[in-house]
Amino acid sequence: MRILIVGARGMLGSDLIAHLPGGQQVIGTDIDDFDITNQEETLQALVEIKPLWVINAAAYTQVDRCEEEREQAFQVNTGGVKNLALACKEIRAKLLHVSTDYVFDGKTKKPYREGDAPNPLSVYGQSKAEGESALQNILDDFIIVRTGGLYGKGGNNFVNTIVQMAQERDELTVVNDQWVSPTYTVDLSKAIGTLVKLSPQGIFHVVNSDHCTWYECACTILEHIGSTSTVIPISSEDYNRPAARPAFGVLDCGRFTEVTKTTMRPWEEALREYLDLR
Numbered sequence: 001m002r003i004l005i006v007g008a009r010g011m012l013g014s015d016l017i018a019h020l021p022g023g024q025q026v027i028g029t030d031i032d033d034f035d036i037t038n039q040e041e042t043l044q045a046l047v048e049i050k051p052l053w054v055i056n057a058a059a060y061t062q063v064d065r066c067e068e069e070r071e072q073a074f075q076v077n078t079g080g081v082k083n084l085a086l087a088c089k090e091i092r093a094k095l096l097h098v099s100t101d102y103v104f105d106g107k108t109k110k111p112y113r114e115g116d117a118p119n120p121l122s123v124y125g126q127s128k129a130e131g132e133s134a135l136q137n138i139l140d141d142f143i144i145v146r147t148g149g150l151y152g153k154g155g156n157n158f159v160n161t162i163v164q165m166a167q168e169r170d171e172l173t174v175v176n177d178q179w180v181s182p183t184y185t186v187d188l189s190k191a192i193g194t195l196v197k198l199s200p201q202g203i204f205h206v207v208n209s210d211h212c213t214w215y216e217c218a219c220t221i222l223e224h225i226g227s228t229s230t231v232i233p234i235s236s237e238d239y240n241r242p243a244a245r246p247a248f249g250v251l252d253c254g255r256f257t258e259v260t261k262t263t264m265r266p267w268e269e270a271l272r273e274y275l276d277l278r
């Protein structure tokens with residue numbers, strides 16, 4: 001089985017290349033190979049590569065910058081997904097597309113289920129939600145994996161930032177009113193491999209289990225690496241950023257567990273393993 005990973009140089013994409021189960025031909029491409037915002041280029045690439053599965057890990061992921069670069073965000077996160085879906089339809093490939101908890105507003109205290117209504121707060125969230133809709137209007141046979149709080153060795157992320165800041169400062173301030181399930185890209189890659197193998201249809205929420213605030217996550221990181229720096233909890237209001245984030249960005253993975261008969265391990269266990277392997 002030939003699987004094409006689009007966005008293979010990114011944080012998730014690089015772990016997908018490394019951690020999809022063996023026994024299949026995995027090909028990775030990124031923007032230098034073809035730009036998903038170009039419909040013709042995208043179709044031509046897929047016609048040439050002839051994958052059975054396309055996994056889309058490409059996106060415009062700079063959440064704050066999306067507020068200013070609205071057009072680019074929609075071009076990649078909506079237009080790019082549409083182009084991939086059209087190309088997949090043409091060559092009869094299956095598409096697994098990666099989306100985000102930022103499609104929700106986070107104004108609840110109950111983990112989101114797949115059928116809950118999106119209500120994004122940011123341009124990034126809107127562009128990702130519209131990408132999901134565009135894909136669903138084109139393809140019947142698709143998988144959308146919504147995830148959140150990603151970290152892995154191949155990218156800029158919260159965990160790497162905290163480790164770095166702990167080396168440079170005695171005091172760190174971190175928001176304590178945003179709940180997430182920090183998710184290791186290696187665990188997510190393996191879960192995506194399982195979904196591709198089983199080939200179910202529709203939307204799946206996939207994150208490491210349990211949840212915490214970013215402040216609690218930062219405390220765990222500092223404790224694990226033996227840092228003497230202090231973490232001070234602050235509110236999102238105090239940490240004023242261009243894009244609003246969902247306060248409760250926690251996803252219910254019940255459908256994933258039911259279909260795959262596997263459970264994502266707790267975020268803390270995955271995080272400690274990641275920190276040990278760094």
Ligand SMILES: NC(=O)c1ccc[n+]([C@@H]2O[C@H](COP(=O)([O-])OP(=O)(O)OC[C@H]3O[C@@H](n4cnc5c(N)ncnc54)[C@H](OP(=O)(O)O)[C@@H]3O)[C@@H](O)[C@H]2O)c1
Pocket residue numbers: 006007008009010011012013030031034035036037056057058059060061076080098099100101128147148149150151155
């Ligand atoms: N990071 C998170 O916390 C998080 C949370 C929830 C969901 N997600 C979703 O998970 C997926 C992977 O995220 P990530 O953090 O691994 O992203 P990433 O590290 O930013 O990687 C995205 C990759 O896509 C490439 N790309 C951008 N525009 C492209 C285009 N027009 N054509 C082809 N390739 C293009 C990027 O290339 P350049 O670097 O050259 O631009 C980059 O290699 C995304 O769908 C994201 O929305 C991420």
